[in-house]
Amino acid sequence: MRHLIVPSVDTQHWFNIVKSNNWVELGIGILTMDDGMKAIPLNSNAPDNTATIWQKHSFRVIPRDAKSLNHWTDLIDRTLYHALEDFWPKSHEVIGDVLIVKLEDQVIQHKEQIGAAMLKHMPNIRLICADNGVEGKFRVRSLEPIVSRDASVSTLTKIREHGQEILVDPTKSYFSARLSTERNRTLVAAKSLANELGRTITVCDPYAGVGPALAGLLTEPDLIDxxxxxxxxxxxxxxxxQNVSRFVRKQNSELELEIRCQDARKWQHDENNNNRMDLLLVNLPHETINHLTDLLPLMRRNNLSLIRGWAIIDKGDLAAVSRKLEQLFADHGAEDHRLSCEEIKGFSATKSYIRIESWQTFGKSV
Ligand SMILES: C[S@@+](CC[C@H](N)C(=O)[O-])C[C@H]1O[C@@H](n2cnc3c(N)ncnc32)[C@H](O)[C@@H]1O
Structure with missing residues (x-):
């Protein structure tokens, strides 16, 4: 990185000139040289060494590593940073090469500077977006692109999970990278079910979104039929x-596949779908418990089966929800029922996010 070399006593004077012209490399400090001279880091906008403005001062190219900065906020103008110290975003979410960040009102007017600093500090990120919450009946993200590395503001991106590429667009479909541990557990539980049954299994994921849970399931050899x-x-x-067709292309064995755009509660209206599923995923957290009644007819009878679901419930309601589910499953002929309802994270001050895992044998048709 090119530096302007100035006597120590003139540092402030030259720094002011460089900064007021936007020639300073932000976030990289001024260096003190062995001879006591100061080196001011210049960015690529600064005029070349022969420009008259430099008044014959010398220059040195000194390697500096932007990555050695601890945090993207180190790249924010220091005066501005300290003035708004409490309001800079403390967390963000990365989906593929898209970074999503919530901005407080106090710093929103500096969003371009925030975006530029994040982009500079995180070389794998292509697009920085402000998170404006969720919108619409499908609760997709409302994202405002702030700054892009390559001029594209497309929010379509790819993530990698279970060694698979998954196309995701958070403005078109719900996706949470944070649930990848749950998806892993689903795969482990599915293998365990197949193992206990001694055969391949049939899976139903009627709230699949872009299909992240299927990345592991459909690419696991000899698991899903x-x-x-x-x-x-x-x-x-x-x-x-698009995602599923890529997952199944990697499978050697024949797989029966049906993909539908429909309300999950309507799968049961096609008789062929009933009494068929060994594994059911129910991922509509605000409605999971209400929808279950319409999904149970899909489950295979006289065989061990597994349902994994995720729900948002009132804090303190875990025992009541558990009892309600015990009753619901019993009413639908579940035998040898093993149910676990476990809080996996807080959701808000009043709500919890829980995992429901239910192993049973449905003994009679309902
Ligand atoms: C919480 S997301 C889960 C998505 C996906 N399983 C995942 O883990 O990323 C719930 C999904 O259910 C879909 N959805 C909402 N209501 C539905 C319904 N009645 N029937 C089927 N899908 C529904 C939404 O569009 C959304 O993609």
Missing amino acids: AAFVGDLNPLAVDLLK
């Missing part, structure tokens, strides 16, 4: 189809 998957959001189903 048929998959019934879908989502009510047509934009999610577009991406789901």
